[in-house]
Amino acid sequence: MNRGSKHWQENWENHVDMLEDAIIGPLYKVVLTRPKPEGFQEHCEHLLTGPTSFSVSKINQLISLFVTILWFALLFKSLPNISFSSTFNPFYFTLVCMTGICVFLFFRKGRTYGRDYVHIAKIRSANIKLKIIQDD
Numbered sequence: 001m002n003r004g005s006k007h008w009q010e011n012w013e014n015h016v017d018m019l020e021d022a023i024i025g026p027l028y029k030v031v032l033t034r035p036k037p038e039g040f041q042e043h044c045e046h047l048l049t050g051p052t053s054f055s056v057s058k059i060n061q062l063i064s065l066f067v068t069i070l071w072f073a074l075l076f077k078s079l080p081n082i083s084f085s086s087t088f089n090p091f092y093f094t095l096v097c098m099t100g101i102c103v104f105l106f107f108r109k110g111r112t113y114g115r116d117y118v119h120i121a122k123i124r125s126a127n128i129k130l131k132i133i134q135d136d
Helices: 002-023 039-049 056-078 090-109
Strands: none
Touching: 002 056, 056 090
């Protein structure tokens, strides 16, 4: 999900980069930053709480990846030691199959719609009735 949103974010950023100079000027391309910190105290403050050009979407991607790896580790830790001589456990088998099917469906059905769109537009109209009230 985060990787998909990152794709579309970059898509729209590229559109803005391409169109903005002709329409509104380089508003999006100009990045304003604070001046560099001076002195030990300002350096420490900047290091702890100052703004940094982290990508919020990339941080979300990394957190999602970490949580996914953690869940898979917990899944395999919770499963008993499986050997060919052990008895069949339908619960564990179903759990692993459902996980595999879901991961397959995420990659197979989670892609963006690739065909042409047909848009339906409805134009609303609004009218204002003026009522003149005369003071007596």
